[in-house]
Amino acid sequence: MQITINPNPNPVADAERVARVAQPGFGKYFTDNMFIAEWNEEKGWHDARLTAYAPLTLDPATMVFHYGQEIFEGMKAYRQPDGAISLFRPDANAVRFARSAARIALPELPVKDFVAAVEALVKADAGWVPNNPGESLYIRPFMIASEVGLGVRPSSRATFLIIATPAAAYFNAAKPVSVWISNEYVRASKGGTGEAKCGGNYAASLLAQRAAAKEGCDQVVWLDAVERKWIEEMGGMNLFFVKGKGKDARIVTPSLTGTLLPGITRDSLLTVADDLGYKVEEVMISVEDWRSGAASGEISETFACGTAAVITGIGEAKSANGNWQIGDGQPGPITLALRERLLGIQHGSQVDTHGWMSKVIS
Ligand SMILES: *Cc1c(COP(=O)(O)O)cnc(C)c1O
Numbered sequence: 001m002q003i004t005i006n007p008n009p010n011p012v013a014d015a016e017r018v019a020r021v022a023q024p025g026f027g028k029y030f031t032d033n034m035f036i037a038e039w040n041e042e043k044g045w046h047d048a049r050l051t052a053y054a055p056l057t058l059d060p061a062t063m064v065f066h067y068g069q070e071i072f073e074g075m076k077a078y079r080q081p082d083g084a085i086s087l088f089r090p091d092a093n094a095v096r097f098a099r100s101a102a103r104i105a106l107p108e109l110p111v112k113d114f115v116a117a118v119e120a121l122v123k124a125d126a127g128w129v130p131n132n133p134g135e136s137l138y139i140r141p142f143m144i145a146s147e148v149g150l151g152v153r154p155s156s157r158a159t160f161l162i163i164a165t166p167a168a169a170y171f172n173a174a175k176p177v178s179v180w181i182s183n184e185y186v187r188a189s190k191g192g193t194g195e196a197k198c199g200g201n202y203a204a205s206l207l208a209q210r211a212a213a214k215e216g217c218d219q220v221v222w223l224d225a226v227e228r229k230w231i232e233e234m235g236g237m238n239l240f241f242v243k244g245k246g247k248d249a250r251i252v253t254p255s256l257t258g259t260l261l262p263g264i265t266r267d268s269l270l271t272v273a274d275d276l277g278y279k280v281e282e283v284m285i286s287v288e289d290w291r292s293g294a295a296s297g298e299i300s301e302t303f304a305c306g307t308a309a310v311i312t313g314i315g316e317a318k319s320a321n322g323n324w325q326i327g328d329g330q331p332g333p334i335t336l337a338l339r340e341r342l343l344g345i346q347h348g349s350q351v352d353t354h355g356w357m358s359k360v361i362s
Contacts, residue, residue: 001037001048001113007124008032008052014127021130024166026138026308031125035117035162038146039107045160048113050120053163059148063155069145070199071100074307075264076136076167077122077360079129080348085122085137086357088346090115092264096197097141103196105154106143114141115358121162122360130166133347138167138308167308176315176331177304179221179234180212181287183320187232187259189225194232194259201261202236209235215318219304223287224259231285232259234304237312238266241285242301242334243293247277249300249334255282265305265342271354272341278334287319294324301332311339 011032012020020029030053037048064070075093077085094114101108118139122129129137141162145155185208188194193201205220212220221239224230231254233239238260243250251273256262273280293299294317302314313331317324344350345357 001045001110001116003035003116003120004049005120005124006049006051010052017127021128021166024130024135024168026167027165029165031121031128031137031164031166033121033124034164035121035160037109037117037160039109039158039160041156045107045109045113048117050124058146061148061150063145063147063149066150067145067152068198068200068203069104069106069155070142071097071104071106072140072142072197072199073097073100074197075118075139075141076307076346077129077139077164078136078346078348078357079131080359082348084348084359085126085129085361086348086359087118087122088358089264089268089356090118090358092267093118093141096262096264097143100196100198101143103193104198106145106158109143109160117141117160117162119360121164125164126361128164128166130168133349134169134343136167136346137164139164169309176313176329177218178216178316178318179219179314180215180217181221181223181231181317181319182208182211183223183228184208184211185220186225186228187222190258192259195256195261197261205235217318221317224257229286229288230254230257231287231290232257233261234314236261237304237306237309238263239314240266240269240303240305241290241293241299242303242332243299245300250279250281251334251338252281252283252285254285257284263306265307265310268342268356269305269311269338272338272345275353276337276341287321290317291322291324294326300327301335302326303331303335303338310343311335 094111147155147157315329
């Protein structure tokens with residue numbers, strides 16, 4: 001893929017950019033540039049360009065507006081102690097993006113093209129990468145069906161874009177979240193799109209998120225669609241449970257049954273937990289296991305993980321069948337140790353023993 005580099009001739013003034021990066025919020029300010037490439041059946045991927053961030057002009061009959069053929073990724077660029085900028089496992093995002101594309105009948109973008117596109121944007125917008133620990137540049141690659149017409153069929157045209165936004169910590173690490181276990185709604189079922197990172201999964205989740213808020217909870221926990229028994233995910237994050245305490249603790253996460261989104265943070269934490277000497281297990285965990293384990297103290301900690309928020313402790317669970325607290329309701333020691341280790345690797349204060357960091361700018 002040939003990329004034309006045509007950066008924004010009118011970037012945000014230095015002082016204003018510095019002020020925005022200092023108070024980034026999440027998804028509030030966008031960088032000066034974006035990446036865009038087109039695909040059609042005749043030409044394949046073409047017209048790849050790095051260009052000024054700007055609104056899109058799309059025909060109202062563009063397919064994505066009607067049938068929701070859209071996928072996305074979420075990844076981050078991190079400032080290193082020596083000023084360099086690195087990505088965390090960008091190939092893993094590229095591979096997952098290609099899998100999501102295949103499931104939604106969108107064209108696959110080769111891994112090397114995906115990574116080159118992300119790097120082009122990070123290079124152009126390096127001044128938007130925050131310097132503070134825990135902060136980063138959040139990168140949002142996405143692809144939409146861009147054929148115009150209302151016939152229901154896989155689009156013969158697609159548009160791939162990348163935008164980026166400086167990001168502070170997503171949740172306050174010290175403050176654990178409360179969760180509502182949804183019996184009414186499901187996120188994904190076997191044969192559906194649960195494994196694909198597509199906007200449609202999120203559209204289907206929002207009403208449950210609202211129901212959780214009504215119950216006074218921060219987030220929704222999803223159960224399997226068939227038995228409404230097995231724990232799958234929390235909102236847009238994967239879940240982990242700590243069984244036992246101290247050196248003998250086991251770190252347990254729901255197995256990837258085909259309905260869970262295979263998180264890159266989840267995968268990385270299985271490795272990090274093993275590095276720290278904990279036994280790790282991917283198993284089916286029922287709501288009843290969680291409730292009784294939390295009550296007996298066998299489950300000492302529960303946390304959620306994902307790129308945006310990294311690791312967030314869960315202090316309390318509520319459901320139609322009762323409420324329970326996990327541990328003392330505060331983030332546990334193993335949750336915090338895993339968080340510190342993963343953030344340390346990403347921000348370059350701990351040794352990257354697995355070769356996960358990929359330098360974009362020295
Ligand atoms: C993106 C996402 C995750 C987390 O994946 P990471 O690669 O760790 O960011 C988990 N669940 C859902 C539903 C997601 O969309």
